[in-house]
Amino acid sequence: MSRLVLLGTVAFCVVSACGTQAADLRSASPPIIATPALVQPAFNWTGYYVGANAGYGWGHACWTYVGTNLGPAGPLDEGCHDTGGALVGGHFGYNWQAGLFVFGLEAQGDWANLKGSSLSLAFDDVNRTRVDALGLFTGKVGFAANNVLYYVKGGGAVAHNKADFYAATLPGLPGSASYTRWGWVFGGGLEFGFTPNWSFGVEYDYVGLGSRHEQFSGSTNPVDDIKQNLHLFTGRLNYRFGGPTTGLY
DSSP states (O other), X not given: OHHHHHHHHHHHHHHHHHHHHHHHHHHOOOOOOOOOOOOOEEOOOXXXXXXXXXXXXXXXXXXXXXXXXXXXXXEEEEEEEEEEEEEEEEEEEEEEEETTEEEEEEEEEEEEEEEEEEEOXXXXXXXXXXXEEEEEEEEEXXXXXXXXXXXXXXXXXXXXXXXXXXESSSOOOOEEEEEXXXXXXXXXXXXXXXXXXXXXXXXXXXXXXXXXXXXXXXXXXXXXXXXXXXXXXXXXXXXXXXXXXXXXX
16 A cells, blocks of 8 residues: 555656646747847938039119210119029039038039010110029038938029110110129029939029129220129939948948
8 A cells, every 4th residue: 555655656746747847848938039120221412423404593683874985974773674584504513421411512504594674764775684604613511311402502603694785766876795793602402312323403592693884885885883683493403423322220
């Protein structure tokens, strides 16, 4: 009898130990292996770029008659007129991105046909003003939201102008002048990168050309003080030289 009790006790202990080990094995959780976070691509604006631009420009020109080569006979206000027309050209530059900020330099040259005319308030003449070429040399500061760039720009501007007058009703001597004028520009825009190297944008610029005396051809070489400003709105297509997008870590 004692032997049966002893054997039963041993068997119970063995079964209990095995069950405990099995329960421990069932309750043990497999080790958790951390997976690396997905790397999200980020657009990189750094690099040299070239592009084309086209759009519309409009402005204002005010004439004041100052005098002639025979002596002063003014000033006489001749009035103002609006100018407007198309422009198209190209540009090139360099952008450098530091974090979310983008800094750049750019040169732009455009053919233009911004013209307008008005009847002189002082003479029986029609005064005409035309801008036929523009150049912008600017610095840029922008904020990059991945492949969208918001920026402002400013710097120097140069414009080639043609101005002339002719008799409105009675016969008279016409006169003309061709001149280049320097000024300043301030503007801003938005650019969208639709591939790692190509981007499209829109931009607005204000060009101040100031006021300057211009001498016209003619028997008396009349002189007018002409004050000008311009507004430019353009669409831009750019190609950036550089590698593919980089990752954010």
